[in-house]
Amino acid sequence: MQAPHEAVPDWSRQGFTDQTVRQVVRVSTGGTRARIELSNRYGRTPLTVTGATVARAGKGASVQDGTVRHLLFKGQRSVIVPAGQEVRSDGLAMKVRALESLTVTLYLAGPTGPATFHQAAFATTYRASGDHRADTGGEAFKERSQSWYYLSGVEVAGGKGGACRSGVVTFGDSITDGYGSTVDANRRYPDVLAERFAATGHPRSVLNQGIGGNRVTADSTWAGEKGVARFRHDVLGEPDVGTVIVLEGINDIGASAWPDWPDGPAPDVSVAQLIKGHRELIRQAHAAGVKAVGATVTPFKGAAYYSERGEAKRDALNEWIRTSGEYDEVVDLDRTLADPADRDRLAPAYDSGDHLHPSDAGYRAMAEAVDLDEL
Structure with a gap:
């Protein structure tokens, strides 16, 4: 079995207030369009995501220069995810290679309350105070976790494979x-x-x-x-x-x-x-x-x-x-x-x-x- 989440440091119970969360995910297939799925499946109140970006992953919390793209939700940069539900971003024209790592960054002005999360990501998640969704460098992201928060999927479409x-x-x-x-x-x-x-x-x-x-x-x-x-x-x-x-x-x-x-x-x-x-x-x-x-x-x-x-x-x-x-x-x-x-x-x-x-x-x-x- 795996230890319960109390034994693994995470930020889920407190949630987020005026913080930016940066998460790295490797996709399995390539394509020409990408979008993300955000989950508030276990939230008790609506979740407001003030803004989100996607970029090609760099080293640690950094991303590759010139690749940061703002995600939209029905044409808007911010989105409210109702309690118990999920939302997908609009499709973004973006060439993605099979097995490429993408970095998804969420700015949560908050307070969010307890967060829907995946405890054992076996990947490092980074957190910064304030709004750093468009940063290419990782200097502001001074905190580390090994869980994923709210991000429940990265979908890539338009591939040939x-x-x-x-x-x-x-x-x-x-x-x-x-x-x-x-x-x-x-x-x-x-x-x-x-x-x-x-x-x-x-x-x-x-x-x-x-x-x-x-x-x-x-x-x-x-x-x-x-x-x-x-x-x-x-x-x-x-x-x-x-x-x-x-x-x-x-x-x-x-x-x-x-x-x-x-x-x-x-x-x-x-x-x-x-x-x-x-x-x-x-x-x-x-x-x-x-x-x-x-x-x-x-x-x-x-x-x-x-x-x-x-x-x-x-x-x-x-x-x-x-x-x-x-x-x-x-x-x-x-x-x-x-x-x-x-x-x-x-x-x-x-x-x-x-x-x-x-x-x-x-x-x-x-x-x-x-x-x-x-x-």
Whole structure:
């Protein structure tokens, strides 16, 4: 599992007042137009974004000279995002290369109140006092975080690499999110998958919808809505999605046996309940014409919430994923990452150190286990 947000320094609870937030995101495909999505999904009051810019990323908080562009929202520089909703900026004519990093800067005159955020970005976010949305240098950005705030998407259109409904969503928990990967290095498995597509000469959109601590069957006060509930928004609500890769269930298993789960003791989740949850994800995907790829749950022996009973559940769930035929395709990440000397453990080279989350090498092996032709 991933630690709850109280253990990771962030700015979400206090929010922002007369501050500028600068965030760096690498896109998976190129094109000629770009826009951003801002989320106030968990806000209780309307969010006012006084202004936003996009630029080609430089080093740290700096951006490349001459690339700063002001974003518009229905022709205006400022936008109000209602509580519980999201907005997209107007499309901006901008040539973007596949795998290029863009810097999105938001000026929030505020006060905003608590911020909708993604806790574990594994990327550095920068903050400055006052309005510095048009700065090219990074000198004013003296504070650092490793979360993303309000920015929930960067969309690139007009490229030649992708066809209609070619997008791939990776759906899961902290292992999909990239927990344990090197910060600012884009070494999560969805990043490497996007690199593999780009290397073929046919880049495809790869969207990471992993949330640390997330479960298939149960909501969490710190790790988001349960998978069966958020799937419609986080997968089917995204544009041009044709395939989803589902890797989730280890937190349902681990929380069942662990009294220190951050939400308190969790109900004991059976294999039958996990299979029912996966069937619901498959049903939703198929109803929307989306191909569902099931990933076997990776080894976790030695992790804080490991138990022999939990291991038996993982084995049973994986056997169902492999043999039931209910997923359109299967990627066997369990066998990819397992230690040959003990198949219940991550191989040492693939272990980030907590016996649950892969290392950079492990995430690369995961991405390389995916058959691109099956997608």
